Amino acid sequence: MNRKLTRLFAVVSAAAMLASGCGSAASSDNTAQVKGANKEVTIKVFSNLPDRKNGQGLVEQTIIDEYMAENEGVKIEVEALDEEAYKTKFKAYAMDGMPDVVSIWGQPSFLDEVLDAGVLAELNEADYADYGFISGSLEGFKKDGKLYGLPRNTDVQVIYYNQKLFDDNGWSVPASYDDFIALCSDIQAAGITPVAMDGGDGWPMCTFLTDILAKVAGTDYASIVAKAISSGDFTAPEIRKSVEILKECADAGMFQTGFDSQDYGTAMNLFTNGQAAMFAMGSWECSMAKNEDIAEDIRNNIRAFNFPVVDGGKGGDHDIAAWNGGGYAVSASSPVKDEAIKFLNYMYQPTKLSKYGWENGVGMSAQDQSDYLSGDESALQLQVMDMVNDATSVSGTPINDCGPATFKTCIESEIQGVANGSTSIDDFLARLGEACK
Numbered sequence: 001m002n003r004k005l006t007r008l009f010a011v012v013s014a015a016a017m018l019a020s021g022c023g024s025a026a027s028s029d030n031t032a033q034v035k036g037a038n039k040e041v042t043i044k045v046f047s048n049l050p051d052r053k054n055g056q057g058l059v060e061q062t063i064i065d066e067y068m069a070e071n072e073g074v075k076i077e078v079e080a081l082d083e084e085a086y087k088t089k090f091k092a093y094a095m096d097g098m099p100d101v102v103s104i105w106g107q108p109s110f111l112d113e114v115l116d117a118g119v120l121a122e123l124n125e126a127d128y129a130d131y132g133f134i135s136g137s138l139e140g141f142k143k144d145g146k147l148y149g150l151p152r153n154t155d156v157q158v159i160y161y162n163q164k165l166f167d168d169n170g171w172s173v174p175a176s177y178d179d180f181i182a183l184c185s186d187i188q189a190a191g192i193t194p195v196a197m198d199g200g201d202g203w204p205m206c207t208f209l210t211d212i213l214a215k216v217a218g219t220d221y222a223s224i225v226a227k228a229i230s231s232g233d234f235t236a237p238e239i240r241k242s243v244e245i246l247k248e249c250a251d252a253g254m255f256q257t258g259f260d261s262q263d264y265g266t267a268m269n270l271f272t273n274g275q276a277a278m279f280a281m282g283s284w285e286c287s288m289a290k291n292e293d294i295a296e297d298i299r300n301n302i303r304a305f306n307f308p309v310v311d312g313g314k315g316g317d318h319d320i321a322a323w324n325g326g327g328y329a330v331s332a333s334s335p336v337k338d339e340a341i342k343f344l345n346y347m348y349q350p351t352k353l354s355k356y357g358w359e360n361g362v363g364m365s366a367q368d369q370s371d372y373l374s375g376d377e378s379a380l381q382l383q384v385m386d387m388v389n390d391a392t393s394v395s396g397t398p399i400n401d402c403g404p405a406t407f408k409t410c411i412e413s414e415i416q417g418v419a420n421g422s423t424s425i426d427d428f429l430a431r432l433g434e435a436c437k
Helices: 003-017 055-070 083-096 108-116 164-171 177-189 203-231 237-251 264-272 281-289 338-345 353-359 379-388 406-421 424-433
Strands: 042-048 076-081 101-105 151-160 192-196 277-282 300-303 321-322 326-330
Touching: 042 083, 042 338, 055 076, 055 237, 055 281, 055 326, 055 338, 083 101, 101 338, 108 281, 108 406, 151 164, 151 203, 151 281, 151 326, 151 379, 164 192, 177 192, 177 237, 192 264, 203 237, 203 277, 203 406, 203 424, 237 406, 237 424, 264 277, 264 281, 277 281, 281 300, 300 379, 321 353, 326 338, 406 424
Parallel strands: 042 076, 042 101, 192 277
Antiparallel strands: 101 326, 151 277, 151 300, 151 321
């Protein structure tokens, strides 16, 4: 990965730190605790990757299987739930006792309360000096300079599209927001849903809004969002304009009927079954291009673009919504904490999580993947890599994850209403402000 990308993701970490919080946990070394006594060690892994046959779930399971094969006497048990169910059960585990290794997000709305509760083990940052982490990517997983988790991804918000469907109908990737609205009108006229949207879960619409705001606010994105959250005042013209555009998209019929109550799987199926021409989601779904459960004529033609430029906006073609997202941590109260940290460190060896992720077309790691370019990458994978390499700025943490948990809950539950018109823009912005006070 080139130096430009490294510099850019220092910006991501700076944005993430705008609202970072504090906490503490006990440190530990990286030696196995009980294997020398010939006792079986069971490590419990709690994951937000329920699909174990494709994408990141396949990568995670492959590493788990390899670790057990290489470490006699170690058994790893996996509990995997989809993201919303995962976060709900995570809260219960935080009160009743965590599994040994857990999925986390290095964003204030998720991590601040977790660290304040002291449920994650401190990691030794020096252990990862030669792991190839992109500069700044660890910052969102720290508190008071101490490290409590490791990032898995470099996430980019994109709009996937079916290139063959576009070519067959003479459609082009839009160069501007006005072009995007016109394109969606043409797609509707052909009897096809323009953009599949997971509106039921809330957060995908928030990352879509982040992409819009990156085009409206440009490099001012992070400071505008931080000021709104700290003051409880969301009336900044850039925020209002972005929300207006989101509502215009919904009013124009860009999304499927019932988008505001439909979930991740429903939205993805619309796209992968050819019923929608586009799909708004993150780069972690680049593995669609290698998923043999998807029809060949669709998976081979999946491409992506960022939200197009907005007339009068400060952001250009290469100002993108990108951040260091999910990752892993170890429970501070784990009875096999040292073995769990040993497994975590094994997972993050550059030849494991990062390499396997690239080979499976999962998207972009938080670690340098330049050594793994083979020439066998999917066109989609290379396209998203170029988006990041060519970026002139990156947004940092998505808007829904920049503030306290009350703000995250509010924006993710209220954004459907402002999109479908049941809540006014003024009321929406006011409720966001109240959630920050």
